[in-house]
Ligand SMILES: [Zn+2]
């Protein structure tokens with residue numbers, strides 16, 4: 001499937017489309033994402049409510065099936081000072097599939113920038129809903145916790 005644009009927004013049908021939009025966004029930010037990971041709850045489901053604080057550098061997802069809450073990546077370090085705000089799609093839904101992407105420092109596996117890509121499970125809108133400069137260290141460990 002390919003991304004299609006309606007008005008200001010892009011729509012897709014799965015994680016590949018979210019990744020394509022995340023790549024486009026990160027290139028425009030002059031800090032291209034090179035590694036990616038989908039969020040999957042321990043219960044196996046992939047639809048989440050998402051809350052973030054870009055200033056604090058923290059994101060929190062809540063599984064819409066089982067209610068499990070997880071602080072994403074290294075967010076636990078910053079959650080105390082974070083003021084989480086919920087994300088709502090332009091269609092008013094609050095259910096998203098999440099794809100995280102990170103940019104790395106050159107010649108390193110250390111995270112430099114974090115991008116949080118979303119696909120609305122109601123209308124298929126895809127977009128980067130949050131991103132921030134992130135000094136999280138090893139990308140593999142970071143992405144294992146999204
Ligand atoms: Zn769950």
Ligand SMILES: [Zn+2]
Nearest residue numbers: 089091120123
């Ligand atoms: Zn939507």
